[in-house]
Amino acid sequence: MSVEAHRRFSKAAARPSRRAIGVGVVGLGTVGASTVRVLLEHQREIDRRLGCKLELKAVCSRRVERLDLSWLHRRIRNVKITPDWRDVVRHPEVDIVVELVGNLESAHAIASAALQSGKHVVTANKQLVAEYGLELVEQSQHAGTGLGIEACVAGGTPVLHAIREGLAGEHFTSVLGILNGTTNYILTEMEERGCTFAEALAEAQQRGYAEPDPTADVEGHDARYKIAILAMLCFGAAVPVAEVAAEGIRAIDQVDFAYAHRLNHTIRLIAAAERAAGGRLRVSVRPMMIPCAAQLASVRGATNGVLLVGNKGGNTMITGRGAGGEPTAVAVLSDVIEIARDVLSGAAGATPLGYTAWHAAKLAPLGQQVAAFYLRLVVCDRPGILARVSGILARHRINIDSVLQEPAQSKAALPFVLTLEPSRQEHVAAAIREIARLKFLAQPPLLMPFFEQS
Amino acid sequence: MSVEAHRRFSKAAARPSRRAIGVGVVGLGTVGASTVRVLLEHQREIDRRLGCKLELKAVCSRRVERLDLSWLHRRIRNVKITPDWRDVVRHPEVDIVVELVGNLESAHAIASAALQSGKHVVTANKQLVAEYGLELVEQSQHAGTGLGIEACVAGGTPVLHAIREGLAGEHFTSVLGILNGTTNYILTEMEERGCTFAEALAEAQQRGYAEPDPTADVEGHDARYKIAILAMLCFGAAVPVAEVAAEGIRAIDQVDFAYAHRLNHTIRLIAAAERAAGGRLRVSVRPMMIPCAAQLASVRGATNGVLLVGNKGGNTMITGRGAGGEPTAVAVLSDVIEIARDVLSGAAGATPLGYTAWHAAKLAPLGQQVAAFYLRLVVCDRPGILARVSGILARHRINIDSVLQEPAQSKAALPFVLTLEPSRQEHVAAAIREIARLKFLAQPPLLMPFFEQS
Numbered sequence: 001m002s003v004e005a006h007r008r009f010s011k012a013a014a015r016p017s018r019r020a021i022g023v024g025v026v027g028l029g030t031v032g033a034s035t036v037r038v039l040l041e042h043q044r045e046i047d048r049r050l051g052c053k054l055e056l057k058a059v060c061s062r063r064v065e066r067l068d069l070s071w072l073h074r075r076i077r078n079v080k081i082t083p084d085w086r087d088v089v090r091h092p093e094v095d096i097v098v099e100l101v102g103n104l105e106s107a108h109a110i111a112s113a114a115l116q117s118g119k120h121v122v123t124a125n126k127q128l129v130a131e132y133g134l135e136l137v138e139q140s141q142h143a144g145t146g147l148g149i150e151a152c153v154a155g156g157t158p159v160l161h162a163i164r165e166g167l168a169g170e171h172f173t174s175v176l177g178i179l180n181g182t183t184n185y186i187l188t189e190m191e192e193r194g195c196t197f198a199e200a201l202a203e204a205q206q207r208g209y210a211e212p213d214p215t216a217d218v219e220g221h222d223a224r225y226k227i228a229i230l231a232m233l234c235f236g237a238a239v240p241v242a243e244v245a246a247e248g249i250r251a252i253d254q255v256d257f258a259y260a261h262r263l264n265h266t267i268r269l270i271a272a273a274e275r276a277a278g279g280r281l282r283v284s285v286r287p288m289m290i291p292c293a294a295q296l297a298s299v300r301g302a303t304n305g306v307l308l309v310g311n312k313g314g315n316t317m318i319t320g321r322g323a324g325g326e327p328t329a330v331a332v333l334s335d336v337i338e339i340a341r342d343v344l345s346g347a348a349g350a351t352p353l354g355y356t357a358w359h360a361a362k363l364a365p366l367g368q369q370v371a372a373f374y375l376r377l378v379v380c381d382r383p384g385i386l387a388r389v390s391g392i393l394a395r396h397r398i399n400i401d402s403v404l405q406e407p408a409q410s411k412a413a414l415p416f417v418l419t420l421e422p423s424r425q426e427h428v429a430a431a432i433r434e435i436a437r438l439k440f441l442a443q444p445p446l447l448m449p450f451f452e453q454s
Numbered sequence: 455m456s457v458e459a460h461r462r463f464s465k466a467a468a469r470p471s472r473r474a475i476g477v478g479v480v481g482l483g484t485v486g487a488s489t490v491r492v493l494l495e496h497q498r499e500i501d502r503r504l505g506c507k508l509e510l511k512a513v514c515s516r517r518v519e520r521l522d523l524s525w526l527h528r529r530i531r532n533v534k535i536t537p538d539w540r541d542v543v544r545h546p547e548v549d550i551v552v553e554l555v556g557n558l559e560s561a562h563a564i565a566s567a568a569l570q571s572g573k574h575v576v577t578a579n580k581q582l583v584a585e586y587g588l589e590l591v592e593q594s595q596h597a598g599t600g601l602g603i604e605a606c607v608a609g610g611t612p613v614l615h616a617i618r619e620g621l622a623g624e625h626f627t628s629v630l631g632i633l634n635g636t637t638n639y640i641l642t643e644m645e646e647r648g649c650t651f652a653e654a655l656a657e658a659q660q661r662g663y664a665e666p667d668p669t670a671d672v673e674g675h676d677a678r679y680k681i682a683i684l685a686m687l688c689f690g691a692a693v694p695v696a697e698v699a700a701e702g703i704r705a706i707d708q709v710d711f712a713y714a715h716r717l718n719h720t721i722r723l724i725a726a727a728e729r730a731a732g733g734r735l736r737v738s739v740r741p742m743m744i745p746c747a748a749q750l751a752s753v754r755g756a757t758n759g760v761l762l763v764g765n766k767g768g769n770t771m772i773t774g775r776g777a778g779g780e781p782t783a784v785a786v787l788s789d790v791i792e793i794a795r796d797v798l799s800g801a802a803g804a805t806p807l808g809y810t811a812w813h814a815a816k817l818a819p820l821g822q823q824v825a826a827f828y829l830r831l832v833v834c835d836r837p838g839i840l841a842r843v844s845g846i847l848a849r850h851r852i853n854i855d856s857v858l859q860e861p862a863q864s865k866a867a868l869p870f871v872l873t874l875e876p877s878r879q880e881h882v883a884a885a886i887r888e889i890a891r892l893k894f895l896a897q898p899p900l901l902m903p904f905f906e907q908s
Binding site: 034038039041042045046048049050051150155156157158159160161162165166167168169170171236295298310312313314315316317318319320321326327329330331332333334336337338341342345346347351354355356357 | 488492493495496499500502503504505604609610611612613614615616619620621622623624625690749752764766767768769770771772773774775780781783784785786787788790791792795796799800801805808809810811
């Protein structure tokens with residue numbers, strides 16, 4: 001059949017029972033405004049994908065009176081502009097509510113109200129999904145409405161769809177990710193330009209990659225929400241996000257990159273979830289030593305990367321832009337399009353996040369994990385230090401693999417590094433607690449596991 | 455709501471109107487047998503995703519009498535085993551026909567018959583989809599049945615779902631891939647071990663990465679089907695696959711890697727499709743010089759990698775295992791699961807490959823492309839060679855960027871390299887035709903474009 005004939009045919013075959021699907025956007029910050037702009041800009045292509053018009057019917061911003069929306073008025077008429085999100089949820093022509101407000105409580109109220117009133121919901125709020133994911137799934141299934149969350153993890157990369165659909169036949173054993181662009185930008189700046197954490201943070205703030213209060217990023221809280229969502233979709237299990245151990249990157253020093261390079265490694269903040277013994281999940285966010293040849297090491301700057309490990313398909317790695325208005329808008333719109341397809345075929349809300357039945361995940365204690373470790377100490381130089389430290393490690397039955405020392409800058413704060421053979425983390429932690437009490441320590445010890453690619 | 459309450463709820467809410475969805479597999483080669491094994495092994499997890507049993511009802515192999523299927527009998531009863539694919543297509547309990555026979559004509563007959571009789575179809579046959587894709591789409595839409603093709607490109611990686619769903623809101627400007635594991639294995643062996651093309655090919659054959667007749671792989675024909683499918687999904691356009699220029703890797707020599715490294719590049723066989731002027735697509739398969747820092751350079755061995763470039767989300771890269779029974783089986787099963795979801799919600803066949811209306815792609819001539827080029831000549835050394843070559847290039851108004859010469863092994867076959875400033879490919883080709891006629895040439899000239907990351 002010719003393309004011509006096909007085009008005529010498929011237009012007829014796909015003729016929808018409805019002329020348009022209405023979209024309402026709540027929140028006109030960076031992501032909200034980008035979503036509206038990209039929707040308008042890609043309108044023709046989206047219509048060709050759907051065989052139906054996707055029409056913006058309402059937008060909401062609390063600051064609506066202070067916003068210049070002339071660009072919006074120039075592009076479309078008949079769009080309701082309101083400071084009250086209830087106007088969007090109640091709008092009779094809005095089928096899909098796109099929730100992009102940022103604040104957790106508001107996002108929760110909007111998403112719940114929309115689902116309960118039979119509207120489909122797309123959200124980019126990772127905290128909302130990490131904390132209230134199952135509740136949203138339940139509301140979505142109950143109302144038979146769709147729920148889109150692609151933008152919550154790794155911005156524009158299609159990783160959640162990959163887990164839910166493209167790799168639905170896989171049995172995942174672990175998922176690892178560089179999920180926070182701010183910290184990855186800081187770490188790669190420290191690595192490539194040799195600057196301090198404070199300098200790299202200041203630059204990230206100047207470039208808009210880091211918030212004025214960077215706590216959520218640099219302490220690993222942002223990545224914790226994201227790994228909870230990834231684990232939820234990979235393992236069909238609700239992860240108690242508050243119980244996930246999160247360690248940030250504030251303690252990483254330039255000298256750690258010097259030692260990492262001597263070991264042919266680099267340092268990345270890794271969010272990880274894996275199956276552990278007894279049906280438990282081990283979930284963590286912490287800086288790790290990554291071999292330079294590993295794919296995770298090649299994720300640089302504000303980029304995100306996710307490594308999905310399956311027991312049949314092996315390693316699948318997805319990298320892309322993890323944040324920013326336009327990449328996030330692409331993820332939001334992709335969810336909107338998928339839900340619109342389901343609306344047209346009458347199938348929305350069937351298995352919103354890929355499972356029909358969920359487990360409650362029990363977390364495995366990190367302490368039981370066996371790994372090789374990097375231990376960096378900064379000491380006031382004097383005789384007998386190595387003897388004391390190695391004595392403590394020996395008492396805890398931990399073998400030292402190597403001792404490294406870069407030329408010293410100062411006798412008062414002399415860094416040196418021990419690499420430890422694979423040991424149970426709780427044994428190493430016990431030893432470190434003793435070492436931390438030694439008087440000659442000038443800084444708290446820094447401990448990082450080595451990542452081993454499966 | 456607690457997980458317990460949710461589980462009870464969601465089991466009730468998602469209770470399907472049917473007790474099971476039946477699957478029939480045609481072809482029990484490497485991929486077919488793996489598909490059956492992985493389906494049985496992941497049964498519980500798949501049921502949890504679907505809320506419904508996915509049951510193997512029939513398998514077909516022409517060699518059924520010579521196969522040992524005791525492993526299958528041990529796992530399930532009541533499976534029809536037949537040498538005739540028609541028995542699978544006609545089986546009343548088979549909803550989804552998985553076509554894995556390899557041969558194009560048979561695959562076409564099976565897929566068409568299945569779709570026309572109202573069965574859903576999953577195929578891993580790239581040639582079938584590249585040559586008959588639109589016909590299958592039409593049959594699928596006409597019958598309201600699903601069509602799954604994820605396994606056709608890059609094996610176990612979820613790249614086609616990413617284009618169709620996870621990035622449905624994107625406007626793609628180009629897609630580039632390392633889509634053939636055999637040639638990538640050969641190139642990385644040549645690079646890392648310094649062996650010749652013939653040695654690397656022999657080793658690939660020994661390891662089962664290359665066929666006894668390696669033509670389809672090393673000449674780029676396999677990659678040509680795959681880039682045609684990627685272009686189809688990215689641009690909603692049917693690509694005339696026979697018109698796509700394909701150039702293989704037989705002419706690549708060890709010395710090219712030496713020069714590539716001096717230029718801080720490597721060599722990869724790149725399949726590419728991009729939007730060109732006048733609404734045309736430029737599609738090609740050819741070896742290219744890739745900067746070592748580019749993500750495509752880090753795709754090594756039999757791995758596949760696809761770089762999706764969008765005008766809003768930027769670069770998204772997906773890498774994973776491109777071939778092999780189990781990774782391909784994961785892709786096949788993921789399609790089966792997605793179609794089963796659609797069967798349960800009554801939505802199958804709506805927009806099988808992501809568009810409701812298709813364009814016929816017009817291909818842009820490669821000659822109009824502007825790129826920097828690598829030109830390697832092997833000459834019988836004598837005075838005046840560089841003058842002659844550079845004179846010809848100058849007459850065609852092509853600027854030389856640099857001249858490189860590694861220490862010579864023999865005066866009778868002396869390789870040297872010119873890098874050319876960005877020029878129209880047709881101008882360079884005209885100059886090369888003249889250069890190729892020069893008497894002192896010991897081998898035909900080798901020309902490769904430099905890849906520029908956007």
